[in-house]
Amino acid sequence: YTPHQTRPQYTAQNRQHNRVPAPPHGPPARPETVFYCPNVGGRPSRCRPIKDCAAWYEEVLATPNTACRSRDGSPGSCCPDLPFNIRGTPFIEPSTCESGVELDYNGEGLDVLAVNEAASEAELELEAQKVLAKRLQDNHIVVQAESARATHARFAYPSKPIRNINNEAFLNVHAASVLVKRFQIKSEQVGCALQKLKLSDTDLTRKCSTVSKAHCSEQNLNSPFRTIDGSCNNKRHFVWGRSATQYHRILPSHYADGIWAPRISINGSALPSARLISSTMVGDENKASGSTTIWFMQYGQFLDHDIVSTPEMSNDDGSPIPCCKEDGKFLEDENRIHGKCLPIEVPENDPFYSRFGRTCIPLIRANLACRTDGKLGHAEQLNGNTHFIDLSLVYGSDDQKAGELRSRVNGELSVFVKQGPGFHKFDLLPQTDSSPLNGPCSLPKAVTGVEPPENIKCFKAGDGRPDVTPAMATTQIIFLREHNRLARELARWNPHWDDERLYQEARRILIAQAQHITYNEWLPILLGRTKMAAFGLLPLQSGFSRDYDEQFNPSILSEFVGAAFRFGHSLIQGKTLLVNKHRGVENVIFLREHYFKPQLLYTPGNLDKFLIGLASQPTQKVDLAFTKEVTEHLFEKRDMGFGLDLVALNIQRGRDFGLRSYNAYREVCGLGRAKDFDGLADVMNPERFKSVYNSVDDIDLFIGGVSETKAENSYVGPTFRCILTDQFMKLKRGDRYFYDLGGQSSSFTEGIDSQDVRTHQLLIQLGCRTTERNSSDKSGPNYLRQQRS
């Protein structure tokens, strides 16, 4: 067709009001200008690119005749303008010493000397742990190769610098516990009592000093490119959002001793076993979503591995700690590394694990973080990744890792080139060796029917978990390929750019894409349009946002990582479908056979089949149904018949993190505290809780959250939605490089030169909103004008 002709519509059934242009051989078409769009959701609508209607998905589906074509002939959809974004108010971080707390204790004796004594006791404890670890290794009390525990340890592996931070933070936490015990400080008064302590002049002065060390040069602070480790994003608080810093909180922690001992029941007894809660309350039922595909789950996990990574404690050399005996019983007291081990008790009559005689599910405590306030206080956990949505899992969270992942040629990331049949080649993530502890990354013959081919290895990416499932590896690979595609495209347009410039520009665009997918497509499903509008989370339809607020700490919240964002575990399908381009299912795989075994991606054509599967298979609902592939067979060693229970791990992890009970979050989220179990009936069926918990105030946040009925237009219940909304508000408004910012609040657009215009044109072309959606605004000079106005 000549440029003046409108392309014909695809089908003959186009509606009259769309005024189908005549086919090329018929009478000349009248130029198409206006489409009639019906009211959608009771509001006037207009024709837009389909992705711009993501937040109106349900309404569009419910309205006939919304398919349309934009002026350039591409397929579109009718939908209304997005509602006005209201800013919303975030939760303010709780103060460590709440006003109104009166100290019974007058502080006498709690001085430099006392702190030094506690510090040396902590040093002794650390030494004792090392000695015990050595003895255990000498006596072959170690984590078994290829066991579920070994795979879990790989999932949460702490790098050397993180292990060092953990040791320093441990000294502080242990010293704090010693002081609390010695001076008999009540748990609710711990925060205030310890805040008063000055650490200067004590033996703890030099511990944890790295947190305050972030150095930001003028160049960093004015760069249009974010740092790899996330530092220097906030111009006042350089470390906010940086990797290897603490998670923050919505509510103060709840530890039994006010420091780090896991929560106990409000009546003073132990809380019910996390496995008992899981086995009593959770079942495996197929409750598939009617409208959402498994991409919703997969993108959630992808996003999770960008903003969150909680390494767990290990031996000094990084090797994993055994926490249960090989036969599935508890380790003898003298063989347990107390303080690092937090095993889950399995009742003797467990409906599943009793078959294998297991009474212990191993769990290791999460790495401790140095507190950003530099004071002694309750434990905080550490995020190994940058807290921002900045594709840490593609680029890494520290300079060394980022360097290892780069090819140093034309801005591209390193790839492993797989030779397919004939001349066919394709790019996979670079390879990495597996340790003997984790066994081969290839699939055994029993699964595939053939001997494992040679040179199947696991993959290396910015985050250590790309191989957890083949669908996760698939997602990592397409983002890797997209970076390299962007770099090549940019190089074509800007031949004078060097490797560094190409890398940074491609990285900036890819991050913008991820942020846009998150806020434009993914969050509307999770939170619903109305809540998003109420908290200022909807993407802009035009112009730039001025939402960046340097007062906002963007950091990930403990409640988010330890409970709310784990809602995604309920979405998981036990079987993954590989679907061909004719929508035929070619293969069905069980998760338990493919954890950390990405072999299928080495077969030409399989990546596409995973992608089509992700876009056709429905996801599961968020509820008390979880697939047994994760509640009985997580990371299962072949032929053992059992693995770990992810629901039990989630609950126990919440206690490790010192999360308050579900009831406390009901209150802060506006549902009101339930006085007894029946008080929960507004959002869930309370019956199942009665048989496991002693008190309504004991309920763990994770299990409470997934039990709630879905809030209107949302994929989760009101309490999780409230925590998630708060987090995504902080991630958006606390990120100086958030992609839709205007020139004034961000350095994103400062010092723009004519070459940048081309970059940004590309950004628009990819569907990342940076400017007016009116086609005339896509021209370079206009774009610049807009920036500067």
Ligand code: HEM
């Ligand atoms: C097949 C898919 C998945 C598997 C096998 C999986 C497995 C795991 C495992 C083993 C943990 C560590 C548990 C612990 O020790 O505390 C974990 C943590 C977590 N998962 Fe998943 N998960 C999957 C999907 C998802 C999805 C879809 C989401 C969110 C939408 C999600 C969110 C999280 C979060 C936020 C954590 C905490 C991470 C951290 O602290 O580093 N996961 N997952």
Ligand SMILES: [Ca+2]
């Ligand atoms: Ca990140």
